[in-house]
Amino acid sequence: MKFIIVGRNIDVTPGLKAAVEDKIGKLDKYFNPDTEVHVTMSVEKERQKIEVTIPVKGSIIRSEQVSNDMYVSIDLVEEIIERQLKKYKNKIVDKHQAAASFSKSYVENDYMDDEEVKIVRTKKFDIKPMYPEDACIQMELLGHNFFVFCNAETDQVNVVYKRKGDTYGLIEPEV
16 A cells, blocks of 8 residues: 555644554555555644545545544544444445456455345425525535535536534535
């Protein structure tokens, strides 16, 4: 695995770098040696946050964890990613396409599928053109944490979502 480690408001010390490469390096049994692992460590007040993103063909494996100790966050994020890999193996490894990103032993190993993904409800609604700011207001009025709408500026389907700290995010498709 190839690590790309970045620090925001924190110096990535040799000790932190070694901890990341050691702990997240345990996941190398699931991936090919040339798989890139993007790690971002940041500190905001007492929050020690680590974000790990592993792009594989057709999917992105990602987790972020926050604690008051960066080493604890590193341990937590590794456990979450390993659990994701085992739980969703059949969904993220398409034998013909994405299998090239993963190690042969991971692709051939069967893991217990604890919970099957089940869609229990379907909603249909009209998508009316509106501006992202109006979509945020509509989302708040509905009491939801995300809202799907047609962007009046681009005429494309977008999603606004509520972020931590009472801020909003906008998801737009790449053109």
